[in-house]
Structure formats: C-alpha cells, structure tokens
Amino acid sequence: MKKIKVGVIGVGYLGNFHAQKYAAMEQVELVGVFDRNEARAREVAEACHAKPFTAYHELIKEIEAVSIVTPTTFHHQVGMECLQAGLDVMVEKPITVSLAEADELVQLAADKECILQVGHLERFNPGVMALEHYLDNPIYIESQRIHQFNPRGNDVDVVLDLMIHDIDIILSLVQAPLESIHPLGASIVTNSTDVASAQLIFANGCAATVSASRIAQTNVRQLVIHQQKSSLFVDYGKKDIIVVERSGAMTKTGFPVEEATHLPFPDQGDALLTELRHFIDSVRSRRQPRVSGTEGRQALAIALQVISALQEQQAARNLS
Template structure:
C-alpha cells in the first residue's frame, strides 16, 4: 500500500462535497480537512467526513500531500498556483482554467516542481467510455449527443464549457490527430449564454466528429456512435450498453455484408471514485495522469475556439429584447 497520502479538498459545494466523501472512504488515504469560504458548508462537510475544517485554504495546504480543487473556474489559477508553489499535488476540476495562458502557467509550475497535475474530466472514468475502448480501431466518423434537461446549476457558463468539453476531451483521446478545421453553430435559448450548440471537428487524418449538446431538453440523452473501417460502435451511456457491429466478408441477398452484432452491458460504476483512486495512485507512484494538465489544456483550447466561432455567428439582436423582459 505504501505511505498514507494526506489529502484535502478546497471548495466543498455541490461537487467538492462528493470529493471529500470519496477521500474519506479510501484506504491508504487520510482526509486531513476541507476548506471553503462558507463556514456553514465547510463545517457541515467536515463533520460528515470526520475531518478538520479550514476557513483559509492556505492553512490546509500546509498539512497535505494532495488536494482536489473544486472552486469556481475563475479561481482555478490562483488556488492551483498556490498549491503547486507549496509543493502539493492537485486534481483540478474541469475546465482546467479560464484561459490557456493560465493553464500554461500551471503546467509549467507542475513540471518544474515534478508535481502531479490531474484535470477532472470525469467522463474519462465513465464505465461506458472504458467499455468501448477495446473495440476501437481507426475511427473515421464520430457522432456524439449530450442532451439534458434544464438544471438551475452551472448556467452561468456556456454549455460548451458546461457539457461539450466532456465530449471534446473523449474525442481528442480517441482520434490521434490534430484538428484541421472547426465549424460551429449555437444559440442562447433559456439563459443569457449559449444553451444549445453543435461543433463539427475535422481532423488532419480525415476523421470527423459531429458533437451536439443541449441543456434545455425535456429528456436526457447521452450517446456516442463511432464508425470505423469494418465496424460501428454505438455507446448508450444512459442505458449502460455498448453495441458493436462488425461487417463480415459474406454478403446478404441485398448485397450488404453480413453483420456480427455484439451487445455488451457494463455495470454502473462510480466514475468519481475511479478518478480519485487514479489521482492517489499517481501521487503515490509519481506517475503521469491519463488526464494531465496538457490534456485539460487541449480540451480547453478546442472549447474556446468553438465558443469564439459561435459568438461570431450568433445574431444576438434576436435575443436582446427577450432577455430585457426576463
């Protein structure tokens, strides 16, 4: 098992609270404490997890080896920089930072000090994503749909940073080629920021990904379809199924190759627990995270380009009068 890793959580609101509970339940980890600007929330989570509460995160990082940072994105750079300067390994919630320049600074500091810098792209640890990986060969077209019902949480940010960045990260990990072109469309519908968006990512190797996200639907849909030479993969995240269709050499009467269909169901897992275990393993063994600061920056760069294009294309005058009244 090795030495006990002393952990902490900075920011224990909706998501940070879950981080604290995961650390508290892990063997080989001591949850030293949590820090939050809200005394009430911080003390509540500290009591739930039987650890100390710190009103100032600077006092917490003096006593830990590693922390999860789940503060608002605008504070990621400041808090992350303070932790790294103190010699503390960090798991930063997504998006990694507000700007690419901020991400570059954190990456440089982490590398200079040989510290672990992991970014919380949680979907990488989704059992569905892990279940489809063995079937991947050479994807040429990916269609991704992440459609959710409206929730009055996280609506202060663009749907691209709220939802699409998950799929961007997954797709960039699947298609091992630089992006050549991006085409986008999007619009605000229920909030002052973009609520529905589509991005078409065209890669240098000829592969294409069509990504659609919405947070104003009446139902939840999370699906990804991956087409590659000789096979097709359909991943249904919600129903926990991966369907693989492989084309055979033998033809049917229609002239279409016969199909070998395999449906695999995967168990409902705990992606956050898996992510934190991966982080602790990296801290203990000094290994590179599968989603390091570099991967976090890469996804952020694409998300920024998508957002920039959408803003250029939007005819905002159509919405101005509506939002004046609501």
C-alpha cells in the first residue's frame, strides 16, 4: 500500500508529538517538519528521521496531508494555503480565532474536496468513546476540566484553551440546537479569562454545566451524564467509568434502586495516536472525519459566545 506523505507545521510541545506519531505509522511517510525556530525544526526532524524545512511553503510542495500545530492565530493563514494546494488538513483546536476564518477554511475544504479535521483530542479519549454504548437522551451533563497553571497555551483564554474540549464533547452527546448560554468567569493571573463556567440549555430540555480553570492546585477532569434510567461518571485522571443503572423500583425510603458497574478504560493506546490514525484513515478512505471542520466551527461558535458574554460582564465590573 502506497504511503501517504505527511508533514507537520509547528513542532513545539504538541507538534513534536504529532511528528513522533506519524513517524511511527507504517502507512505514513513523514516527509518533513517546519517551525519558526529553525533549531527546533532540526531537532525534531532528526529525531523523527525527517527533513527540516525553513519555509512551510516548501514543505507544502512535497506532501499530501499535513498537521497544523501552530499558535491558533496562524491556523487560518496556514490552513488556507495548505487547502489551496490541495492538501488534506488536520488542524489543532480551536479551528481558528474567529467564525469568519473558520467559515473560509470549511468552505475551501469543501470546494477543494479536501479532508479537514479539527484536533478536539478528547473525542478520541477511550473513556469518551466507550460512553457511546450507554447514551440514551442525556438530561443533565456536568463537566470539569481543572488544570494547574502552565504558561504554554496562554495565547488564548481558558475557554478556547480548555473549556472548548468539553463544549465539543457535549455537542456530540446532545443532538439538539443550543438555546441559551449563561457564563461566569474571571481573569486572575493573566490578561484573559483564567477560570470560567457556563450553563448550556438545549432545545430538547437537556442542560449542561461546563467548568474550566487553568489556575488550580490539582488537576481534575471529569464528566457526568444523567439520563432517565442511568447516570454515567467518567474520571479521566483515574481512567475509570462508573455506570449507574436505575431499574425503576424504589427502596423503602423512596429512593430509586440503583446498580453501579465500574468499567476500566478500554485499552486503545493513546488518544493522539488514535486521532492521527483516524485522520490518515479519512485521507485514504475520503470519508468525513469524526471531528470535521463544521463540528470544529460549531464548538468555536459556542466558545466565542461564552467569551463575548464574559467580556461584557468584565466591562460592567470595570464601570461599577
């Protein structure tokens, strides 16, 4: 089987892992990598037995598919050039910094008949993928993504850095339009929002509460899904899933009879490898990926609504 020629544009912390995963795939030829830091590009290229490029335009000429792992502000520019050249594109999340830019990427991918996948990594988390078997019209969803402070990734606020993961997951779980958003948040240690929460209300009556922080003392990553006959509890850190099923019977005190089952995370390797293999499978099969450009755009749209509301709240606080 012919190998797909792939490149990575941006090989900082995360881009380095993209390069490593591609280099290990039998069906892929990692042609080269580009980074504005030429020494970094050489370092990663040497480790992955690829070629370092000093201009990404030159890399584009030699490949069929690409991972764009640059700062978010460059996603649109680099993505448009890659799609214009006919490349299939895997772009890290968020897809872009604005809906107008996202729309242009999605439209160009459609016009060029190119694959456009957005790197919402948590969709490929084995725990999230295992939930699909137990889903039955969620009524209420709670998510927490609480991280210790890390200077990396602070080119965007906590909504685009962390919360957008859970927004994307919730959109994939609730098959109904979003009706309203009620956010809260604050800037604590950076110039943008560092801690935020939002209540999402959907047209089918489902509600979700999403919380994110990047200034915590400990890391917490959890997802809870309440349904009519069951509740699902996912702890990403402990790699544990608890399924609580309600039979309909009642105890003497009037509480529903419940049966809890602990499920280990499926052994599917690491999520990034699964995600990139899925991208390569989409490139080969020409099927739409699990997280398309359109879905990346939808997650961005809600994240930007949250950010806009938080900015209005901050402006009101400044006036008081």
